[in-house]
Amino acid sequence: MLVVKVGGSAGNDYDALCDDIATRWQAGEHLILVHGGSDQTNRLAEALGHPPRFVTSPGGHTSRYTDRRTLEIFLMATAGLVNKQLVERLQMRGVMALGLSGLDGRLLEGKRKSTIRVIEQGRQMILRDDWTGTIERVNTSLLRMFLDAGYLPVVAPIACSTAGEAVNVDGDRAAAAIAAAFGAQTLLLLSNVPGLLRHFPDEASLINHIPRAEVEAYMEYAAGRMKKKLLGAQEALAGGVQRVILADARIPACISHALAGGGTHIA
Numbered sequence: 279m280l281v282v283k284v285g286g287s288a289g290n291d292y293d294a295l296c297d298d299i300a301t302r303w304q305a306g307e308h309l310i311l312v313h314g315g316s317d318q319t320n321r322l323a324e325a326l327g328h329p330p331r332f333v334t335s336p337g338g339h340t341s342r343y344t345d346r347r348t349l350e351i352f353l354m355a356t357a358g359l360v361n362k363q364l365v366e367r368l369q370m371r372g373v374m375a376l377g378l379s380g381l382d383g384r385l386l387e388g389k390r391k392s393t394i395r396v397i398e399q400g401r402q403m404i405l406r407d408d409w410t411g412t413i414e415r416v417n418t419s420l421l422r423m424f425l426d427a428g429y430l431p432v433v434a435p436i437a438c439s440t441a442g443e444a445v446n447v448d449g450d451r452a453a454a455a456i457a458a459a460f461g462a463q464t465l466l467l468l469s470n471v472p473g474l475l476r477h478f479p480d481e482a483s484l485i486n487h488i489p490r491a492e493v494e495a496y497m498e499y500a501a502g503r504m505k506k507k508l509l510g511a512q513e514a515l516a517g518g519v520q521r522v523i524l525a526d527a528r529i530p531a532c533i534s535h536a537l538a539g540g541g542t543h544i545a
């Protein structure tokens with residue numbers, strides 16, 4: 279089983295990705311696709327007059343502040359447009375793709391954090407009306423049912439809280455939870471960079487290999503949301519996934535390229 283997560287930031291080539299997926303799927307490979315939606319969420323938020331706001335936790339992780347209106351915009355853009363654009367591309371290539379969010383059938387279940395601690399202008403603050411969460415359970419039997427029936431699940435990173443609310447969850451960590459729940463051999467985190475760069479944005483400084491026990495030490499090279507990818511990698515490996523690859527989704531045959539040694543391999 280291969281779990282692939284493609285980012286939603288600008289620059290990724292979804293057509294090339296779907297070409298590669300279709301070839302692999304038609305050759306009989308089982309895979310699950312998870313995706314992000316940052317760029318479309320930002321555009322829609324601007325268009326609707328509710329611009330995005332990013333906050334930094336005391337631990338240094340950056341995330342989208344998700345008040346109720348932002349959650350609704352995130353649902354429209356990510357579970358709506360991005361999810362259906364991927365499903366459409368896969369269907370056009372003959373793949374029986376099925377779009378879902380983690381809310382549907384409690385595919386991804388977890389805890390909502392209704393308040394979050396953030397650092398703003400050097401001061402710690404508490405923000406309320408937050409609709410983000412962390413995943414605690416993956417409904418593997420539902421995903422397995424679709425896979426066994428010949429469907430390729432395309433999953434948007436929204437989870438269902440224990441109380442049944444929709445919550446925004448991180449896409450990389452959602453993919454990690456799914457990969458761990460399935461005991462996947464490989465988790466592929468594709469985005470608009472070649473992998474972890476020692477000197478971002480210098481692409482010649484790509485780090486090819488990170489020993490699994492040393493991920494923490496490499497956090498110092500990751501700024502902003504790249505930290506979440508390393509965190510997701512750590513969670514996947516701790517959950518039994520054999521290797522995590524951070525690789526480029528802007529190039530043709532991006533999955534094959536990554537599996538053949540491209541990107542940053544963590545194992």
Ligand SMILES: Nc1ncnc2c1ncn2[C@@H]1O[C@H](COP(=O)(O)OP(=O)(O)OP(=O)(O)O)[C@@H](O)[C@H]1O
Nearest residue numbers: 285286287314315316474475478499500501503504
């Ligand atoms: N050391 C680094 N190496 C590579 N990228 C880095 C590094 N530090 C920070 N980054 C940033 O991380 C970004 C990738 O994370 P980002 O969250 O934007 O991707 P994404 O997976 O497309 O998002 P989403 O799934 O939320 O839509 C890169 O575009 C880059 O700006």
